[in-house]
Amino acid sequence: xxxxxxxKGKQNWLLEKAIAKAGSERKLGAIIKTSRQTINNYRREHWxxxxxxxxxxxxxxxxCY
Numbered sequence: 913x914x915x916x917x918x919x920k921g922k923q924n925w926l927l928e929k930a931i932a933k934a935g936s937e938r939k940l941g942a943i944i945k946t947s948r949q950t951i952n953n954y955r956r957e958h959w960x961x962x963x964x965x966x967x968x969x970x971x972x973x974x975x976c977y
Contacts (some may be wrong), residue, residue: 915960927955929973944968 918926934940937948944965953959961969 914963916963916966917960920957923957923961924955926969926973927951930969931955933972933975940972943972 931937931940931951934943937951941948941951946965950959954961954965
């Protein structure tokens with residue numbers, strides 16, 4: 913499993929956009945099958961996104977799920 917490193921603020925921007933499209937952090941967690949705490953860690957850029965999660969978030973952010 914590869915992790916993707918973004919420039920500072922880009923991962924947060926992607927997560928905020930995906931949360932807005934999904935409606936809430938809880939709904940986003942249900943869609944990508946992860947917990948809310950994991951989403952918070954991704955959003956605060958404590959953890960790097962994996963390839964799989966990045967693909968899911970990109971689809972949600974583009975509103976094609």
